[in-house]
Amino acid sequence: MKRIMLVMIAAVMAVGLSAFTPPEPPVTVYFQDGGTGPWLSANLTPCQAGSVQQCIVTTPSHGDEQIFDAPNGNPYTSKP
C-alpha cells in the first residue's frame, strides 16, 4: 500500500492540474492556396507539406505569428 501512495498522489495532482489549466485559444492557421490568391484562415486546416506554399501559424502559447513555407517548414523572416 505504501508503494502506491506516492504515485497515486502524483496521479491525483496531474488530473487536478490538467483540469485547472485554462484552455488555450485555438491555433489559427492562415494559408494561401498554391502561393497565390487571398489569405484564408482555418482552425483545423494545417499547412501540410505540398498542399500550400505559404502559411502563417498563430501560436497562442508563444504569442507570436510564425510564417512557414509549407514544404519544409522553414520560417520566413517577415509577414508577406
Add this chain to the structure above:
Amino acid sequence: MKPNRLPLLLTEIVAALFVLLFLYTALSKLKDMNGFVVAMQQSPLIGSAAHLLSWFIPTVELSVTILLIIPRMRSIGLVASTLLMIFFTGYVVYMILYSSKLPCTCGGIIEAMSWKAHLIFNSMFLLLGAAAIIFSKNAFIMINRSSRIPE
C-alpha cells in the same frame, strides 16, 4: 538488520514525478486535441503522421503511467519512461537544430517553455529515469537479500 530503504524511496519519488509529467501532458493533449494536431502538423519531421501520433503519443504516455502506478510493473514503467524521454529529447534536439521557430507540441503549461528550457527539462528527467533504473535494481537486490536473512 533493516535494509537501506533509500534506493526504494528514490525510485518511488522518480516514478511519482514521471506519473505527474506523463499523466498531466497526456490529459492536456487529449483535452486540446485539435490544437495538438494542428501544432504537430507544422513539424517537418512528424507532420505527415500528425493524426496518428496525436492519439498514439497520449496513449503511450497513459500506458506508461499505468505501468508506473502498478508496483510490480514499476521497473518496466521506469525503463519505458526513460526510453520515452530519450525519444522526446531527441525530438527537441532536432527541433532546436532545424525548426526552432516552430511551436512545441508538449501539452499543458510545458508548451510555454522555450526549446532550450525544454531540453534542460527533458535532460533532467532523462537523468532521473536512468538513476531510478539503477536504484530500482539496487532496491530489488536489497529486498531479496532482506527476505532471505532473518532479522
